[in-house]
Amino acid sequence: MTDKIVEKVAVQTEESRNQGRRAFLKGSAAVAGGVMFTKAASAADGAGFDPKKAVAPYAGKEEITEVLQDGAARKSLGFGVRKYPYGMPSPFEKEVQRRTLEWLTPDSMASITMTPLQSLHGIITPNGLHFERFHGGVPTINPDEHRLVIHGLVERPLIFTMDDLKRFPSVSRIHFVECPANGAMEWKGVQLNSVQWTHGMMSCVEYTGVRLSDLLKEAGIKPEGKWIIPEGADAAGLTRSIPIDLAMDDCFVAYAQNGEALRREQGYPIRLVVPGCEANMWVKYLRRIQVHDVPAQHREETSKYTELMPDGTAQRFSWYMEPNSVITYPSPDFKMQGPGKYYVRGLAWSGRGKVAHVDVSFDGGKNWKEAHFTSPVLDKAWTRFEVEWDWDGSEAFLMSRVTDETGYVQPPMPQMRALEGTNNVYHRTAMVTWRVHAWENGKNGGMIENVQY
Amino acid sequence: MFSTKKTLVAASVATLFAGSAMAMSGNSDSNSASGEKIDGKYAANYEQIIRDADGKYLDAKVIEAILGKDATYGRDGLESKLDPANPYSFEVDDSIDGGNHGNAQCKIPAAFVEVHDSAKANYYNDSGFEARGFGTPIAESALEKWNIVVDGDGKGLPDPSVGMTVEEGAKVYVQYCGMCHGEFGEGAKGYLPLAVEENLVTSSFFDPAPMKTVGNYWPYAVTFFDYIRRTMPFWTPNAPFIGDAGYMGITGYIMQANYIPVDAEGTELEDDTFYNSEILMKQNKFMKNQGNFFCDHRPVIHNTRCMENCADEQVGDGKGDIHNYRQARRLPDGTPQYNVPQRMHEDPPGVGHAGM
Secondary structure, three states, X not given: OHHHHHHHHHHHHHHHHHHHHHHHHHOOOOOOOHHHHHHHHHHOOOOOOOHHHHHHHHOOOOOOOOOOOOXXXXXXXXXXXXXXXXXXXXXXXXXXXXXXXXXXXXXXXXXXXXXXXXXXXXXXXXHHHOOEEOOOOXXXXXXXXXXXXXXXXXXXXXXXXXXXXXXXXXXXXXXXXEOOOOOHHHOOOOOOOOHHHHHOOEEEEXXXXXXHHHHHHXXXXXXXXXXXXXXXXXXXXXXXXXXXXXXXXXXXXXXXXXXXXXXXXXXXOOEEEOOOEOHHHOOEOEEEEEEEOOOOOOHHHHOOOOEEOOOOOEEEOOOEOOOEEEEEEOOOOOOOOOOEXXXXXXXXXXXXXXXXXXXXXXXXXXXXXXXXXXXXXXXXXXXXXXXXXXXXXXXXXXXXXXXXOOOOEOOOHHHHHHHHOOOOOOOXXXXXXXXXXXXXXXXXXXXXXXXXX | OOOHHHHHHHHHHXXXXXXXXXXXXXXXXXXXXXXXXXXXXXXOOHHHHHHXXXXXXXXXXXXXXXXXXXXXXXXXXXXXXXXXXXXXXXXXXXXXXXXXXXXXXXXOOOOOHHHHHHHHHHHHOOOOOOOOOOOEEOOHHXXXXXXXXXXXXOOOOOOOOOOEEHHHHHHHHHHHOHHHHOOOOOOOOOOOOOXXXXXXXXXXXOOOOOOOOOOOOOOOOHHHHHHHHHHOOOOOOOOOOXXXXXXXXXXXXXXXXOOOOOOOOOOOOOOOOEEOHHHHHXXXXXOOOHHHEEEOOOOOOOOOOOOOOOOHHHOOOOOOOOOOOEOOOEOOOOOEOOOHHHHOOOOOOOOOOOOO
8 A cells, every 4th residue: 555655646746747847837826826827927917927937946946856755754643632741842953942051050059051042933932932031940839839029218118919919900012031141141252152152041931920010009109119129038138229200100010921820940830020130130039029218239239230340340230131133143153054035134123112123234233234124123022034035156244233222233342352452241232243154156055154343 | 541531532532633524614603612711621501402402412512602712621622521510511510429438429401401301301300280089098008018128328228126147147157048149149041140359440352251249349238138128038938937147147148258357447347247237338338349330321332324435444344444343252162152152151151141
């Protein structure tokens, strides 16, 4: 029986192959649908679709003759429902995972993993690929035993169960969350040939939660309460100081991420969301918000997350993430496939609002071409851009440059370095450059290299 | 060395000239710059101007509308950006500075008008708000167990009767901290050093990053007590067997290791000094690096969006050469490799600084 099937497939393949060849030789149309295409073209009175152009780039390409064998997927039954009560990606996607660099930190409990941006599409990061950053490992907290307390300079200290929080009006928003050290390894020069390493300390997901302003007003802020100090319930007990105006603007306490409960790595059962601001302020495992009159001046806002300048002074309370962008395809994770047309795509975002324009340069910043957006343009969220590029096979230097709605234009690296030096660790938001090696008949393997000006 | 602030100004101005064709010849100053001004420098209605421009506060025309065109305070003279009375000064105007020894605060930049509008709508002007009553009241006294915050002013510190001598503190430190941070705070196994004296000023952009430790970087001494009680020892934070007295003693030992004085005469801690919250608050005024922090003054870059034949400053290496780039370092045998300094143990682990 198997023999018969193979024989039949072989015959079909030969037939369709000949049909395609005949159609091409007649110069009338492509493959099997030739008749219909011909009609459509004549109906448009010569001004419309030209079937010859449709197939022209395929002329001279070698035909494929041996691929139409049905395999196990077609010829046997797949697995049934509930084989995986919680679904998993295809095993063929096993290389798409968060990764870390063991030399970054002395142990894995105070470390970071990066999101594989080169493998993502659109603007939503799957929960399992959301980047991780811990200062004291990941606790597994029973939500029934978890509480949120609001106290300090308030009229009435309050304690909330997780069910209490879900009774409040909810809000769902898509926001990027970015570690301010994203790109930090690249201050003194290039280190790593992957978007995952250069920009992977960030993700973008849909959060659902309760407005922080609703909770704070519930407790009644006293007039002298000017700051809030959120604190985590994990071993790090992380604290930051946030001015009350920022807390009352668009912050919220999230219990869900991409439609399901937060993952433990992202703060289960609740975390603070501070849209547009550095991720260190988005306190995870949130259990306490102390309303205070002055900032706490704690370690994460003095010793860390401050930017050392070349003259020895340091910038502090740098909350907002500046506008930034990166080309994710083609990037050093890929190989060029030969000269021709490419759709260069990537991500742009701004902690100050919406992305207004993204321009792409192929010649190291001399000339720019405006990209269009292929995703919704949302406030303080990733925006996906794309631009067409005809690569002639010569050496090229790809850069993307974002302009946000406040008018800020992303600077090139030499400008940022001249102003801020190379020791400030955080907020390295200048452009990066992908050097596309000359094709030279494939001699260079289509290499794309991370270089720095 | 140069002054960062002066450099910022010079570079900003240079950038402006580089971007020359800025369409500034218009008559945009008719709407404001000639109107009422604050300190004779910038338009009193700057918030309205930003609102009218849909929040485009970095737009060349908006900046010009607020600052005017003249070379002293106008957009060409961005030096006024660093003026205390300027709404674009994200450095000085936005700090409520408690002085060199006080609790220096920073504000949300005034130009972020949408944040302030939103806070007003959600909070200050929300007279219709009525509590929903979904939470449960709790007494402040019941929260004492959780409340471990010590702020920059020292509020939340233990009573002065709690503490131990610096020498006793050293013993606690060696027992619980030394294996990771070194017996003298010099660091070990890739964990952060606590007492290494390094100059924070670097002469070359490509020199290794200076080590930032308690002595040469931390602006507040009280932060150290709050932090070690909150998070240390790493494997069992806020340990009762160390207790407030033990944490106070460790703080004293590390302050001594960093030569932090207790007064203006530079008196240093003796081994038999009983270290408590009073001495800690004295030292809080004499942290060496305290005066060297400034509030977020971004954006320091005001580029224009050039589309073709851009100026050399914006192209390639900043001088117009697109082939003058740097590549990843190579190992001695020539193999291209990444993070060579860390792999060869020339640098400690970290993203350009020690530890995370």
